Amino acid sequence: MNVAQHLAEQIGNTDLLRIRSLSELSGSDIYVKCEFQNPGGSIKDRAALQLVQDAIERGELKPGMTIVEGTAGNTGIGLAVVAKALGFKLMVVMPNDQTPEKTRMIELHGAELKTVPPVPFKDPNHFYHTARRLGEENEGFWWANQFENTSNMRAHYLHTGPEIWQQTEGKIDTLISVSGTGGTIGGVSTYLKEQNPDIQVWLADPDGSGSYEYLKSGEYKSKGSSMTEGIGIMRLVENFRQAKIDKAITLPDQDLISISRYVRDMDGILLGSSTALNVAAAYFAALQQGPGKTIVTFACDLGERSASKLYNDHYLQERGLNTEPEAIESLTQRYKTMGEQVVQVQK
Numbered sequence: 598m599n600v601a602q603h604l605a606e607q608i609g610n611t612d613l614l615r616i617r618s619l620s621e622l623s624g625s626d627i628y629v630k631c632e633f634q635n636p637g638g639s640i641k642d643r644a645a646l647q648l649v650q651d652a653i654e655r656g657e658l659k660p661g662m663t664i665v666e667g668t669a670g671n672t673g674i675g676l677a678v679v680a681k682a683l684g685f686k687l688m689v690v691m692p693n694d695q696t697p698e699k700t701r702m703i704e705l706h707g708a709e710l711k712t713v714p715p716v717p718f719k720d721p722n723h724f725y726h727t728a729r730r731l732g733e734e735n736e737g738f739w740w741a742n743q744f745e746n747t748s749n750m751r752a753h754y755l756h757t758g759p760e761i762w763q764q765t766e767g768k769i770d771t772l773i774s775v776s777g778t779g780g781t782i783g784g785v786s787t788y789l790k791e792q793n794p795d796i797q798v799w800l801a802d803p804d805g806s807g808s809y810e811y812l813k814s815g816e817y818k819s820k821g822s823s824m825t826e827g828i829g830i831m832r833l834v835e836n837f838r839q840a841k842i843d844k845a846i847t848l849p850d851q852d853l854i855s856i857s858r859y860v861r862d863m864d865g866i867l868l869g870s871s872t873a874l875n876v877a878a879a880y881f882a883a884l885q886q887g888p889g890k891t892i893v894t895f896a897c898d899l900g901e902r903s904a905s906k907l908y909n910d911h912y913l914q915e916r917g918l919n920t921e922p923e924a925i926e927s928l929t930q931r932y933k934t935m936g937e938q939v940v941q942v943q944k
C-alpha cells in the first residue's frame with residue numbers, strides 16, 4: 598500500500614504551478630512552487646523536519662525531550678506538525694506583533710506558546726535570545742536554531758532544489774526567493790548552481806530588511822518597514838551566508854497589494870505576503886530579462902495567514918498604504934524602467 602505512516606511523511610514533493618496571467622503578460626513562464634501544500638501550510642515544514650531529523654541522528658534530540666524555537670510563526674507551525682508526528686513536546690517563542698492567524702494555529706496544534714515584545718536583535722528579550730536561553734537553561738530542551746543551524750538549508754538542498762530541477766526538466770533559467778533565515782535560497786541556490794552555474798538567482802527583499810543593502814554595500818542598513826512576516830533580516834546568518842545570489846531587488850509593500858489583487862482576480866490564487874513579494878519580483882525579473890525564460894519562485898504560504906494584514910483595508914490604511922491596486926499596465930511600465938535598482942552581487 599502507498600500510504601503515509603505519519604503527517605511528517607507528507608512534507609515536500611509540492612507541485613509547480615504556472616501563473617498564467619503574469620506568464621502571458623511577460624512572455625516568460627513564471628512558476629510558483631506550491632509550498633502551502635505542506636501539512637503545516639508553509640515552506641517552513643521542510644526546515645522543521647530536517648532540523649529535527651538531523652538532531653535525532655546526531656543524538657542531540659532524544660525521546661521525551663522538548664523542542665524550543667524562536668520563530669515568526671511558520672517554523673513554529675511546521676515544528677508543531679513534526680514534533681507531534683515524531684513524539685516530542687514543543688515550546689514556541691514568537692514576537693507578539695505577528696498575525697493572530699499563526700499564533701492560533703500553534704495553539705490549536707497543542708504546542709506551548711510564549712510571546713515576547715518585538716524588540717531589536719540586540720535586546721536580550723528578542724525571541725531568538727529568549728528561545729536560546731530556554732534551550733540552555735532547561736535540561737531536556739533542544740533549541741532548533743533555524744537561523745544558524747544549516748540543517749535548515751540542507752532540507753532545500755536535498756529536496757526542494759532537486760524537485761525544481763526535475764519538475765522543470767533542467768530548463769529553469771531564474772530562481773527568485775525572499776529570505777528570512779536564508780534556508781530556502783541557501784539550499785536551493787546551492788543545489789541548482791551545481792547542476793547549472795548559469796542559472797540566475799535573485800533575492801527579493803522587503804522594505805526595512807537589510808539584506809538588499811548588505812549585498813549592495815556590505816553593510817546592514819534599514820530603510821522603512823514592511824508588513825511581510827518571516828522575511829527580511831538585519832544581520833548575517835549562516836543559512837543566508839551560504840546562498841549563491843547573483844542579483845537582488847527590493848520592492849515596496851504597495852506593490853504586494855497590487856500584485857496580490859491581480860493574481861487573485863486573474864488566477865484565483867490568494868498569495869501570502871512573502872509570496873506576493875516573490876511573485877512581484879518574479880514578474881519584475883521576467884520584464885527585465887526579456888521573454889522566453891523559465892522562472893521559478895515560491896508560494897511560501899497562502900493568503901489566509903496574511904488576512905489581517907495584506908487583505909485588511911483598515912490595517913493597510915493605518916500604515917498609509919493605498920488599498921486601490923495599481924493597474925497592471927502601469928506596474929508593468931514601471932518595472933521595465935527600474936533596472937538601475939537591481940544590485941549585481943559581487944562574487
Ligand SMILES: Cc1ncc(COP(=O)(O)O)c(C=O)c1O
Pocket residue numbers: 639640641669670671672775776777778779780781782826827828869871872897898
Ligand atoms: C511566509 C514565509 N515566507 C518565507 C520565509 C523565509 O524562508 P527562509 O527562512 O527559508 O528564508 C518564511 C520564514 O522564515 C516565512 O514564514
